[in-house]
Amino acid sequence: MSDTSLVDLPSIRDWIAASDDHSDHHLRLIQQVESLLSDGCELPTDESRLLASKLERWRYQRFNECGDSRQSMDETLIDQLDLWLNQLRGTNPRCLRSARHAVKPQATDDSFSEWFDPDRETESLQAMATRLTQEHFSISTPETGAGSGQRRMLLYAPLYVSSHCVNHCTYCGFQYPLKIDRIHLDRDEVLQQSRILRQRGFRHQLIVAGDFPRLTSTEYFCDLIAMLRQENLELSIEIASQSTDSYAAMKKAGVTGLTLYQETYDESVYRSLHLKGPKASYHWRLEAPDRAAEAGIGRIGLGVLLGLADPEEDVRAMLRHASYLKDRFPQLKLAFSLPRIRHAPDGYEIPFVIEDELLIRMYCICRLAFPDSELILSTREPAELRDRLKQICITQMSAGSSTTPGGYRETNDEEGITDQSLGEQFPIVDQRPVETIAAGLQEDGFDVQWTFAQPGSNG
């Protein structure tokens, strides 16, 4: 073994030759890696980057092929490929991607286990979460001192650009077999939608799309991001999991944040819900935050769709995932969102009904586990619950949202925020106009912000 390998290479070659349907191709790749790494030239080069992309693809193929029954040699190869692609990208030394181990229950209790104790009353969790949120998300001034000024609340808007999707996520209104009016916005249409949102105040916009590789390509997103950056906007993405190269291209185009929900961390439930399409690969999705952070995206939002599987287990796994990411990327700004599934297409029965009290408890636990993380709440929750949660721990809210591409209209009367007749991903429950929500926050003493780039904010 050498510092470029975790394993005796002849033995891995023999194993590949005996077990891999594409062994000739893969053995050639290994040969190229060895030759590049022994050359002594400074990395990365265009050639080494290209080779790293090929190794990344091979690594996920291996995950998919061996499924749940990975042998120790599979694990070794998966890690070996990661080590090589880091070296080829010039990012060595970096500890290897290991989210697959990190999200599993640990032999010893997680540091946040105590907050899940059912004997802890929700009121005591709420009080602690409220205090921590005030401490970490208030505006400091010389008069108020740290932790006692106005709380800040970021308002943001989702900007849906495409409802085309090849994935069969059984719980989603955009899933492939559903007959809905699919909409894909071109750059002019996206610009028009974005400007409507900008007029309403939103400088932080979240680009959202289904997964339809021919239409929702890296080039498409990079073009939109670069165009919207010209509008002086702050941009995040909530799109299909991307390769490291794709995330790097989007970062270069100007994106600063990624939102990506694992949906559920229960691997067998995940497989049963994601029947076909690229999203069926649990590990490709699980490691997307790693790839985004490796590509330099500095804000990452994790989440689970509460109700698909045991909610408490899912939140525990999400927090383990976050701890792992924070260890690997200490500068990363983390966010959490806990949407709950309340409506689903015909044929999908929601297995866990999540009551308001449980949702509040889970949000409080996120705050206690990660006191300085952003906690995000969307308009799929009712106004009363949003008003309650904002006082406790929420730091980012969407407002006046549409989940239909092209759904924002110039006029904004009380009922006309979205055009519900078009295919939407999920129904909006809090339908209050943006100005009503912003005014309510101000009346309650919040400092309403429209972008992270604010002076004086602790968050």
Ligand code: SF4
């Ligand atoms: S959840 Fe996302 S990937 Fe799945 S069908 Fe809906 S839009 Fe497509």
